[in-house]
Amino acid sequence: PRPILLTRHGESRDNVRGRIGGDTVLSDRGELYSKKLANFVEKRLRSERAASIWTSTLQRTIITASPIVGFPKIQWRALDEINAGVCDGMTYEEIKKNMPEEYEARKKDKLRYRYPRGESYLDVIQRLEPVIIELERQRAPVVVISHQAVLRALYSYFADRPLKEIPHIEVPLHTIIEIQMGVTGVQEKRYKLMD
Ligand code: G3H
Numbered sequence: 022p023r024p025i026l027l028t029r030h031g032e033s034r035d036n037v038r039g040r041i042g043g044d045t046v047l048s049d050r051g052e053l054y055s056k057k058l059a060n061f062v063e064k065r066l067r068s069e070r071a072a073s074i075w076t077s078t079l080q081r082t083i084i085t086a087s088p089i090v091g092f093p094k095i096q097w098r099a100l101d102e103i104n105a106g107v108c109d110g111m112t113y114e115e116i117k118k119n120m121p122e123e124y125e126a127r128k129k130d131k132l133r134y135r136y137p138r139g140e141s142y143l144d145v146i147q148r149l150e151p152v153i154i155e156l157e158r159q160r161a162p163v164v165v166i167s168h169q170a171v172l173r174a175l176y177s178y179f180a181d182r183p184l185k186e187i188p189h190i191e192v193p194l195h196t197i198i199e200i201q202m203g204v205t206g207v208q209e210k211r212y213k214l215m216d
C-alpha cells in the first residue's frame with residue numbers, strides 16, 4: 022500500500038495575525054516547518070522514485086514545498102483554500118463586528134454557508150473531486166500540501182467521516198497525517214514535527 026501524506030502549509034504571516042484567506046508568505050516558524058517537512062519527506066520517501074508533491078497555487082504551500090528536492094511538484098488550483106469572498110483578509114473578530122449576520126449564518130450551518138462572492142465547504146468538497154480521482158489513481162506516494170478547509174474535506178473522504186463533521190475536524194499546523202489504504206481499510210498515523 023502506498024501512503025498519502027497530508028499537511029497544511031507552514032504557519033503563514035496571516036495565520037499569525039489571525040487573518041483568513043490572503044496569499045502571504047511564511048512566518049519564521051512556518052519556514053522552520055518547511056525544512057523539517059523536507060527532511061521527513063526525503064527520509065520517508067527515499068526509495069519511492071515515483072512519488073510526487075502536490076500543492077495549491079498559493080504562495081504559502083509552494084514555499085512550504087520548496088526545500089523538498091528530488092520529487093516532481095504539481096500545483097492544483099483545486100487545492101487552494103476555501104474562498105472567503107468579501108471576508109478574505111479579515112479576522113473572525115472583524116467579521117463578527119462588521120458583518121454579524123454573516124457570522125451567525127456561518128455558525129449555524131458551517132457546511133452549507135457560502136461566503137458572499139466566495140465558497141462554502143460543500144463547494145470545496147465538489148471542486149476536490151478531480152483531485153480525489155487522481156489520488157485514487159496514483160500508484161506512488163503523494164504528499165499533499167494544502168490548507169485547513171481543503172484538508173478537512175480530503176481527510177474526511179479517506180477516513181470516511183460524515184459530511185456534517187467536515188467543517189469541524191482538527192487539522193493542526195506542522196503535523197503530517199499519513200494515510201495508508203490497504204485491503205483491510207484505511208490506516209492513519211500522525212507526525213507532529215513541531216508546535
Ligand atoms: O482560512 C480559512 C480556514 O483555514 C478555514 O477555517 O472554515 O474553520 O473558518 P474555518
